[in-house]
Amino acid sequence: MILIDGKKAAAELRAELKEEVAELKSKHNKVPGLTVILIGDLTPSQIYVRNKEKSANEVGLKSEVIKYPDSIEEKTVLEKIQELNSDETVSGILVQLPLPKHIDKQKVIEAIDPSKDVDGFHPMNVGNLSSGYESSIPCTPLGCYLLIKKIEPNLSGKKAVVVGRSNLNGKPMTQLLLKENCTVTITHSKTKDLKAECLEADIIVAAVGIPELVRGDWVKKDAIVIDVGINKTDNGIVGDVHFDEVSKNAKALTPVPGGVGPMTIACLLKNTIDCFKRSQI
Numbered sequence: 001m002i003l004i005d006g007k008k009a010a011a012e013l014r015a016e017l018k019e020e021v022a023e024l025k026s027k028h029n030k031v032p033g034l035t036v037i038l039i040g041d042l043t044p045s046q047i048y049v050r051n052k053e054k055s056a057n058e059v060g061l062k063s064e065v066i067k068y069p070d071s072i073e074e075k076t077v078l079e080k081i082q083e084l085n086s087d088e089t090v091s092g093i094l095v096q097l098p099l100p101k102h103i104d105k106q107k108v109i110e111a112i113d114p115s116k117d118v119d120g121f122h123p124m125n126v127g128n129l130s131s132g133y134e135s136s137i138p139c140t141p142l143g144c145y146l147l148i149k150k151i152e153p154n155l156s157g158k159k160a161v162v163v164g165r166s167n168l169n170g171k172p173m174t175q176l177l178l179k180e181n182c183t184v185t186i187t188h189s190k191t192k193d194l195k196a197e198c199l200e201a202d203i204i205v206a207a208v209g210i211p212e213l214v215r216g217d218w219v220k221k222d223a224i225v226i227d228v229g230i231n232k233t234d235n236g237i238v239g240d241v242h243f244d245e246v247s248k249n250a251k252a253l254t255p256v257p258g259g260v261g262p263m264t265i266a267c268l269l270k271n272t273i274d275c276f277k278r279s280q281i
């Protein structure tokens with residue numbers, strides 16, 4: 001079984017991006033800029049944002065974090081986004097989710113200029129991705145896609161099962177696999193027989209949020225299994241895939257932690273650089 005090392009893949013991607021940033025700097029005399037807006041003091045969000053800032057600095061991006069207290073008015077956030085939209089030094093804008101209840105998430109997402117939407121959540125980018133046009137692609141599914149391609153460069157005709165249909169993970173993942181000519185089944189909480197669906201799959205991407213949902217006897221021999229889940233349990237952090245069982249059947253499997261997670265941040269940097277490049281054309 002191939003243990004898909006997301007840490008190593010992310011480090012390789014960051015090294016490539018660092019070179020690319022240096023080339024862009026010498027060509028344009030400026031570097032791509034990432035601005036993250038962090039609202040409130042939720043510890044996981046603070047950790048994510050700190051890691052994003054650290055990684056952005058490591059590859060040579062200009063990075064900025066704007067912090068607001070929980071009580072900040074929605075209007076102030078929307079005005080800041082407008083300001084960042086027209087700031088030429090800002091290539092990518094990310095508003096760290098979740099947001100406090102009084103702030104409308106969709107309004108915030110839609111306020112971001114689609115050409116600076118490094119999360120790929122703006123409806124314009126969602127539509128472009130599903131139409132097969134160039135777009136920002138949500139970072140986690142993009143990371144999953146890059147890991148799958150490392151194991152199997154030609155996905156044409158493969159059967160893929162995506163478990164979970166969130167806008168963040170399942171839906172964009174489905175689009176990426178479709179684009180590669182996979183035959184994709186997207187499953188969710190109302191799917192009748194999830195085990196039977198998974199048993200058909202050459203590729204399984206599990207993005208559910210249920211600890212160890214995908215069991216060893218759900219996975220056909222030689223399947224590639226990508227585990228997006230991050231679940232806190234009494235036994236520590238586990239994924240949506242039962243690692244010990246599935247590793248006996250699968251051809252390749254991502255661990256949790258150390259699989260998809262590190263790729264998510266590396267893909268955010270990639271998206272920022274891609275936004276910058278598109279803005280220079």
Ligand code: NAP
Pocket residue numbers: 140163164165166167168169170187188189190191194207208209210228229230231260261264
């Ligand atoms: P989400 O928005 O809660 O969506 C979960 C999806 O799973 C929904 O579509 C739901 O179906 C489906 N589902 C629930 N129970 C199911 C069942 N028994 N069988 C089949 N499908 C079922 O979750 P998310 O934001 O996509 O996150 C999923 C997991 O990924 C979480 O553990 C999260 O922490 C993790 N995550 C990891 C990263 C990373 O960087 N590695 C990034 C983001 C999220 P319905 O639509 O029918 O409700």
